[in-house]
Amino acid sequence: MMKPRRTARELALLSMGQSISASKLQNQDLQTLVVSAVRVLTAEVQESLEAATSELERGSDRLLGSEVRTNDIQSARAMVHDAIGQTQSAINRLGIAIDLPALVQMSNQYEVRDYAIEILTIVKQSRSDIDERLNQSMVDWQMGRLARIDQDILRIAAAEMLFLETPHQVAINEAVELAKRYSGEDGYRFINGVLRRLSNSVAAAKLT
Numbered sequence: 314m315m316k317p318r319r320t321a322r323e324l325a326l327l328s329m330g331q332s333i334s335a336s337k338l339q340n341q342d343l344q345t346l347v348v349s350a351v352r353v354l355t356a357e358v359q360e361s362l363e364a365a366t367s368e369l370e371r372g373s374d375r376l377l378g379s380e381v382r383t384n385d386i387q388s389a390r391a392m393v394h395d396a397i398g399q400t401q402s403a404i405n406r407l408g409i410a411i412d413l414p415a416l417v418q419m420s421n422q423y424e425v426r427d428y429a430i431e432i433l434t435i436v437k438q439s440r441s442d443i444d445e446r447l448n449q450s451m452v453d454w455q456m457g458r459l460a461r462i463d464q465d466i467l468r469i470a471a472a473e474m475l476f477l478e479t480p481h482q483v484a485i486n487e488a489v490e491l492a493k494r495y496s497g498e499d500g501y502r503f504i505n506g507v508l509r510r511l512s513n514s515v516a517a518a519k520l521t
Contacts, residue, residue: 317421321428322469322487324417326495327353328433329465339434343426347414354410361403368396409494435472443471450510463500466491470508474515481512 327350372392417425436443444456447467456464470488473479485508492501 317424318428319487319490320416321425322432322491323413323494324350324425324429325432325436325469326462326465326491327413328429329436329468330461339430341426341430343417343422346426346429347417350413351410354406354413358403358406358410361399361406365396365399365403368392368399372396405494431477432469432472435476436468439472439476440468443468443475446475446511446514447471447507450507450514452510460497460500462495463492463497463504466496466500466504467507470504471511474508474511481508481515485509485512 324346328346330353369392372389448456456467459467466488469491470484473484473487474481485505488508489501489505492504496504
């Protein structure tokens with residue numbers, strides 16, 4: 314059986330953008346959460362493929378319109394490389410969208426639903442406090458400058474560390490795994506650093 318809390322974190326991450334009050338979240342069923350998550354992933358797949366198509370077209374135009382100068386070829390090659398990366402990202406997201414319902418089915422569905430909703434509720438109710446603590450744990454950076462997915466991964470981990478009494482190392486490791494799956498190439502390193510500083514600050518506060 315899949316680890317239900319790991320599945321719940323992923324479901325919470327993909328459901329974070331729902332405009333629904335914390336009180337109404339309690340009435341959400343598991344199927345609604347899964348459908349919402351799959352829609353998010355499907356939309357991201359479409360955006361990635363559209364961006365990849367645009368890059369390929371730009372690269373092709375650059376090659377066809379140039380006099381085969383070295384800098385034009387290098388520029389076109391970079392565009393094609395970016396398009397390949399975006400296409401690979403889309404394929405990965407499509408795989409997750411297909412796998413997610415099966416992952417939920419293979420887990421303890423009650424625990425998946427309850428823990429996902431618990432995370433979402435805490436983040437909605439305590440978002441300003443969570444964001445303030447995370448901002449304090451960043452070096453020369455702010456939450457508002459991060460990609461949305463990175464913000465939400467950090468919020469989930471912080472909610473677990475600050476409100477759900479999840480062992481800090483577990484919350485950090487799970488956040489890193491989510492970042493490797495959903496964030497940019499180096500996003501997991503940044504997230505790991507922020508959460509370690511948050512963990513250290515919580516530990517220091519307990520000693521005072």
